[in-house]
Amino acid sequence: MSDGLPAAQRRMAKGTLFGYRVRKHIGDGAWSRVYEVEDLKAHTAYALKHVVSEGEKEDRYLDQLRAEWEIGSKLDHPAIRKLVALEHQGAWLARNSRDLGLVMELVDAAPMSDQKRPPMPECIRVFRDVASALAHMHSKGFVHADMKPLNILYTDDRRTKVIDLGQAAKSGTMKARLQGSPGFIAPEQATELRTEKNAKGKETKQYEPVTELTDVFNFGATMYWILTRLHSPATQHTPTAKTLTLPPERLGSSSPIHQTDRSVPEQLSMLIQDSLEKIPTRRKPMSWVVAQLDDMLAKMPAPAHA
Numbered sequence: 001m002s003d004g005l006p007a008a009q010r011r012m013a014k015g016t017l018f019g020y021r022v023r024k025h026i027g028d029g030a031w032s033r034v035y036e037v038e039d040l041k042a043h044t045a046y047a048l049k050h051v052v053s054e055g056e057k058e059d060r061y062l063d064q065l066r067a068e069w070e071i072g073s074k075l076d077h078p079a080i081r082k083l084v085a086l087e088h089q090g091a092w093l094a095r096n097s098r099d100l101g102l103v104m105e106l107v108d109a110a111p112m113s114d115q116k117r118p119p120m121p122e123c124i125r126v127f128r129d130v131a132s133a134l135a136h137m138h139s140k141g142f143v144h145a146d147m148k149p150l151n152i153l154y155t156d157d158r159r160t161k162v163i164d165l166g167q168a169a170k171s172g173t174m175k176a177r178l179q180g181s182p183g184f185i186a187p188e189q190a191t192e193l194r195t196e197k198n199a200k201g202k203e204t205k206q207y208e209p210v211t212e213l214t215d216v217f218n219f220g221a222t223m224y225w226i227l228t229r230l231h232s233p234a235t236q237h238t239p240t241a242k243t244l245t246l247p248p249e250r251l252g253s254s255s256p257i258h259q260t261d262r263s264v265p266e267q268l269s270m271l272i273q274d275s276l277e278k279i280p281t282r283r284k285p286m287s288w289v290v291a292q293l294d295d296m297l298a299k300m301p302a303p304a305h306a
Contacts, residue, residue, distance in 0.1 A: 016040075018087035018101045020048060030166065031061035036106060046084055047106045053098040065100050068165040071142050079133040081105045081153070081163045107161045112226055113149035120263055121300045122158065127223055127268075128293035129160035134219060135286040138212040143171050145210045147218035148184040149226055172209045182244045183231035186210075186217035187278050190237045190244055213280040216289065220275025227264055227272075228252045234276035267296055 016022065020037035026047065027034040037048045051065050052058075065086070072083035082105040088097035117123065130152055137144060144151075146167040153161040167179050180189045188208035217234075224232040230252035237244060253260060258269035271292050277283045 017048060017050065018089065018103075020046065020103070022048075029164075030064075031058055032065070037103075045106045047104045048087075049102040049104065051100050051102075059098070062098060062100055064166045065102050066095065068168065069102055071168045072165045074140055074142075075137060077133050077136040079129040079160045079162055080136065081107060081161045105161075107153045107155065107159075107163070109153040109155040109159075109161070111150045112152040112154055115154060117226060117229070118154070120265070121297075123226065124265075124268065124293060124296050124300065125158070126152065126154055126160050126226075128290065128297060130162055130219065130222075131286055131290045131293055133160075133162045134212075134215050135290050137168070138171070138215070138286055141171055142168055143173075143210050143212055143215050144168050144218070145175075145189070145214060146180060146184075147215055147222050148181050149222055150181075152222070169210060171211050174209050175207045176204050178205075178207060180218070183225065183235050183246055183250070184218050184221040185235065185237075185244060186214045186280070187237045188214060188280055211280065212286055213283045216275050216283045216286055217277075217280070219286075219289070220272050220283075223268075223272050224252065224257065224276070227257055227261070232272075232276055234278065265296060267292065 017035065017037065019040070021040055023036040023038055023045070025033065026036050029049065031053075032049050032051045035048045035050065036045060038045050049065065051061050053062050069083055069086040072080075076082075084103040084105065086094050087101040087103060088094040089099040091097035094100065112126070118126065130147070134144060134147065144162070144165065144167070146164065147162075151162060151164045153163055155161075169175070174193070175189070178190060178192075180186070189210060191208045193206050193208055221232055221235050224230075231246050231250055233251050233254045235244075236246065236251065256266070256269040256273050258264045258266045271289065274284055275289065
C-alpha cells in the first residue's frame, strides 16, 4: 500500500463506492486503489479504479483517469479491457470532481510480469493478441505509450487483455513529462526537446512526440522480456532521468534471441530486433507486426487432441 495515498483510500472501503458494493481490494496503482465491486442492480462484477486528489500536485492523476476514460471508451477490441463508466463525487461534472472512479471489466488473471513463460505457441498467440489490440488503438488515432508485461493480463482460459491506458494519448502528442517504465520506454520518450515556461513562470519540459512507432518499440521490449526475463540492451538510452538506466545483470544480449535460445523461432527473434530500432522511422508499423505473428501462428503445428 502506498503511504502517500489519501486517508479515504488508505482505509479499506466498506459498504458501497459510487453506488457499487465493494467486494475486496485487489491492487494499487499510481495514486489509485483498485477494488472488485458489484453492480447491485445488474448483479455484475467489475473492477473499479478509485482516485482522490487532495491538492493541485495530485490533480494530474485525475487528469490521467479522465484521459483513460476518454480514450478507452472509444475502443472496442476483445484484447483490450473494456471500460464501463467514469463515476464521480463532490461535483456536478466529472471534469470538476476530485474524487473519481473508473469502472472496468473485471479480468481474473495475473499480469504476464508475474507468470512463467508460456509454451512458445501460447507466447506467439499472446503477442498476436496484444499487437492486434495496439493496431486497433492506432486505427483510432491513439497510442498506448506504456506497453510492458505488467499491462498484459493472461487468463487461465488463454484470453489476453491489454490494460492501463493511463499514459495513452493521441498519436503525435508531445508529453510534458517523461513517462514510461525503465526497460521498456522508447528512446523518443526519453528525449527532451526543449524546456518552456508557462504563464506562471513554471518550467515545463517537452519530449519528442509519441506515435504508433513508439508502441512498436515498447512492444518489442515487452516481447523480449517475456521470452528472456531480461531487458533488451536497446532500452538503455542516454536518458534525461537516471532511473531509466538498468544494472548490467538485468540486461540480455544484443544478439538476436534465437541465437541463444533455440526454442524461439528466428522469425520472432528478428521481428523483435526490428521493433527495437532506435530511430522510429526504421521500425515497421504495428499492422506489419500483426501480419508477421499471424504467419508464425499459421506455421505452428496443430495442438494434439486428447
